[in-house]
Amino acid sequence: MTRPFTAGCASPPTIRQRGQHEVFCGLTSIIWLHRKIQDAFFLIVGSRTCAHLMQSAAGVMIFSEPRFATAIMEERDLAGMADMHDELDRVVDKLLARRPDIKMLVLVGSCPSEVIKFDLPKAAERLNRQHAPGLRVMSYSGSGIETTFTQGEDNFLAALIGEAPSAGSEDEAARLVIAGCLPEVVEDQFSRLLRDLGIPGVHFLPARSSSATPAIGPQTKFILAQPWLGAATAALEARGATRIDTIFPLGEQGTTAWLGAIATAFDVTEARFEEVTQAPRQRARAALRHYRPWLEGRRIFLFPDSQLEPSLARFLVNETGAEIVEVGSPYLHRDLSAGEIAMLPPGVPISEGQDVDMQIDRCRAAEPDLIVCGMGLANPFEAEGRLSKWSIEFVFSPIQGYEQTGDLAELFARPLRRSAMLTQGLAGGEGVSCN
Numbered sequence: 001m002t003r004p005f006t007a008g009c010a011s012p013p014t015i016r017q018r019g020q021h022e023v024f025c026g027l028t029s030i031i032w033l034h035r036k037i038q039d040a041f042f043l044i045v046g047s048r049t050c051a052h053l054m055q056s057a058a059g060v061m062i063f064s065e066p067r068f069a070t071a072i073m074e075e076r077d078l079a080g081m082a083d084m085h086d087e088l089d090r091v092v093d094k095l096l097a098r099r100p101d102i103k104m105l106v107l108v109g110s111c112p113s114e115v116i117k118f119d120l121p122k123a124a125e126r127l128n129r130q131h132a133p134g135l136r137v138m139s140y141s142g143s144g145i146e147t148t149f150t151q152g153e154d155n156f157l158a159a160l161i162g163e164a165p166s167a168g169s170e171d172e173a174a175r176l177v178i179a180g181c182l183p184e185v186v187e188d189q190f191s192r193l194l195r196d197l198g199i200p201g202v203h204f205l206p207a208r209s210s211s212a213t214p215a216i217g218p219q220t221k222f223i224l225a226q227p228w229l230g231a232a233t234a235a236l237e238a239r240g241a242t243r244i245d246t247i248f249p250l251g252e253q254g255t256t257a258w259l260g261a262i263a264t265a266f267d268v269t270e271a272r273f274e275e276v277t278q279a280p281r282q283r284a285r286a287a288l289r290h291y292r293p294w295l296e297g298r299r300i301f302l303f304p305d306s307q308l309e310p311s312l313a314r315f316l317v318n319e320t321g322a323e324i325v326e327v328g329s330p331y332l333h334r335d336l337s338a339g340e341i342a343m344l345p346p347g348v349p350i351s352e353g354q355d356v357d358m359q360i361d362r363c364r365a366a367e368p369d370l371i372v373c374g375m376g377l378a379n380p381f382e383a384e385g386r387l388s389k390w391s392i393e394f395v396f397s398p399i400q401g402y403e404q405t406g407d408l409a410e411l412f413a414r415p416l417r418r419s420a421m422l423t424q425g426l427a428g429g430e431g432v433s434c435n
């Protein structure tokens, strides 16, 4: 059985580049965060560009009531028409009058120079005093100056942990914190598995309600569900919590290692672990068998995008038989991803950061079967007749856990299958459906 995984030594990345890079900014993470925390509102303090990004990236209809908005600051500040604190107060008052259901207001900083100069934590503190106890106000930076969009979630969680209640006694502290935003369907499955393993005091961070943030202290163990949580890890460790080190719950192997590490930390017997995980593991393997013929031996190039890339590459190699031409990550948290990197075959080129033109040249020269990349690169690659997959889909889709293992493989297999169908259809002179 594949019980706990022990992280090995990560070999250093072979390519490190600091040139032009193509990733979304940290505001993008609001798209999944605002859906998860049902009584929170994310107020971006930013520019029209920020508002346009969120409007188009989230695909929000004008008459829906999303739990995020942008307070546009730049023009007023430049013209000296209003003090930014007054302007923010005005926006917040209007918002709260319209949405009294909001229990947590999150001010999100952005990168226009006017906003960078604005002391957002201080503004949050002031608004907190003004609106307590019915409303909690906090802040973090979602600025595009960070290396990638998933750092928005990392910064948010670090701020949330900073405000989590302190554990006064051993009984009050969470026993296990699962850090990292997970889709509800995945969270429910993990809750059931952990309950069946007999793990007590499990909390997900962020929780679905702003009031459910657990007390954290030296009695707390935590495990990451996402690989981009460097700042959140530091914040949890500063509270005295201990990290359970393992790989991430992608695929049957990753999920078993992840649950196995929790089981070991809480002294669950091997027999109980087997009993609880045997059936879902078999289902995950059966789902994978269906996709393996599409992926085995396929050469895949992963551009840096979300920081999930080393985990995706490990899944592809070990569970589908695909080959990795190059795996990039915008930033490598070496300690958090050491286990993933140690499980890649020796010699797989790992790149950190990006010089996009040089990386495109390497990709073209390697002629991979599939390119996993950002939306901005995918269309030009498709126009050259190359197959691509948008990497952001791996962030927005439920892919963690046993029951999603087939869906994860399907995301990689779909472009290959579609291409095969089109080729067949053209050869046979018939129309084919691409779905």
Ligand code: SF4
Pocket (backbone or CB within 6 Å): 025, 026, 027, 046, 047, 049, 050, 051, 053, 109, 110, 111, 112, 142, 143, 144, 145
């Ligand atoms: S935070 Fe910066 S990079 Fe992001 S949308 Fe606003 S201006 Fe653009």
